[in-house]
Amino acid sequence: MFALRSPSVAYDPAMTAPGLLHASHDPVTSPDPLDPLTRLLPSSPASAPAGPLTTAARLLAESLLGEMGDRWLHTRGVAERAAGLAAPLGVDADLLTAAAWLHDIGYAERTVVTGFHPLDGADHLTRGGWPVRVAGLVAYHSGARFVAAARGLSEALAVYPDERTVLADALTYADQTVGPDGARVDPASRYAEMLHRHGPCSWNARVDADRGPYLRAIARRVEYLLSFTEAGALP
Template sequence: MTALHHSAGIVHSARTVAGLLLADLPERWRHTAGVARQAAKVSRAASPADVDYLLAAAWLHDVGYAPSLRGFGFHPLDGARYLRAHGWPSRISSLVAHHSEALTVAEVRGLGSELAAFPRERSAASDALTFADQTVGPGGRIMSVDERLADMLRRHGPDSPNAAVHPPRAAQIRAAARRVKHRLAAEALPARYAPEAEGPLLFPVTANAVPGARSEIRAAADVSHLRTGDPDCGDRDEFADQR
C-alpha cells in the first residue's frame, strides 16, 4: 500500500463521495454534514492517528441510504459493501458497517452474518463516531442522545427491528457516549476546529454542477491510492472486557 499523500485527502474524498451519493436526499445530507461537524468537535477523544479515519467514516456513515447503493436494504451494510468494492480502507468500511451498534439491528433482521464480514472495532474512534451520529437528528439538528433515541423509535415505529433491540442497543450507545465525554474531560481541551470536516458543502454537489465533475467523481469514488500504510489499521478492540 502507498502512504496517504495528504492527511486530509481521504477526508476530502469521503466528503465528495457522500455529497454526490446523497445529492437526492437533502435531509440525509444535512444529517451527514452535522455528524461530520460533531465528529470534528469530539475528535480529541480519539488518537491523533485515528482522526482521519473518524472524519472519513463520519462523512460516509449513511451513504448506504443512496438509492443506487440499495442491496440488502440495511444502510450500514449497503454502505460498507459499496466502500469495500471501491477500494476504501477496510477500517473505514468497517466503521461504517458497525456505526451506532448496527450489529444489534442486523441480527434481528437476519443480516448478522453479512455484517460480520466486516471486522467490528471497539475503540475511541468508533465511540466518537457513534456519539456524533447519536447527537445529530434528521436534518442536522443537534440533539441529546436520549432525544435521538426517542426520535428513532418514533420514526421507525414500535414494531420495527430498531424497536425490538432498543434496550440493549440504547445501553451500548449511552455507554459509548459516556466514554467519549470521559475522554474529553480528561483532555480538558477545547474542541478542535477542523475546516476539512465542515467544508463549504452546504448542499450536495451534483455531477452536472461542476464542469468535468464526472471524472472527478470516478477518481474520488476509488481511493485505493489513498490507503494508509499503517499495518494496524484493521480490526481493533479496546473494550473487549465491556462486551
C-alpha cells in the first residue's frame, strides 16, 4: 500500500475504501524540507505551502504525466488554480490541491484500463492506497457522471463517494478555468474549446445537454462565493 502521511481533514470512515479502513490518521505535520521526498519535488506553482497530501499527489502526478506535454501543463495550471481557490472558498487546501494534481492521471498510459479517465484515475489511486475521498473527487470531477452514464460505467463509478460540496465544486471550477496548455481561461471558453477538440461525435458532445448546464451551475456557485470573499467576507 502507498505510504501516505495523514490528510489534514477528518475523513469519514464510511467514505474510506475497504483497503484503507485501518489507515492511521496521525496528527498533521508540515512537510520537512530535509525529507528526501520533499527535496525531490519540482518547484510548486501553488502559493501556499504544500501539505502532506499535496506533496504526495504532486510526486505521483509528475511520475505519470510529467512527460505528457500539454497534459502536464494543464495539470500544473489546475493545481495552481485550486490552491488559490481554497482559502477564498474556505475549503481544505491540502485535499483540494492534491485532488487537482491527480484529477487527470487517468490519461497516463500506466493507469488506463477502461479508457474513461476519471474512473481509471480513481481506480489507480485506490490500488495505491489513497484515501477514498481523494479517489471520489477524481472520479466525479467536471461532470464525469454524465459521461459515465452514457458509456455504461455508472455502476463502476458508484463505488466512489460523489460528494456534493464546495470543495468538489472548486475542483471542477479549477479544471474548467484552465485550458489544455495551462493558461487561465473563462469557463464558457474552456467548455466550447473542449467540445470542439473532442468533436461532435464524442462522449462529451453526446452528454452536452446535461453536462453543460451542470458545469455552468458550478461556475455560478463558485463565482457567487468568490464575489463575497472579494468583497471581504463570505455570506
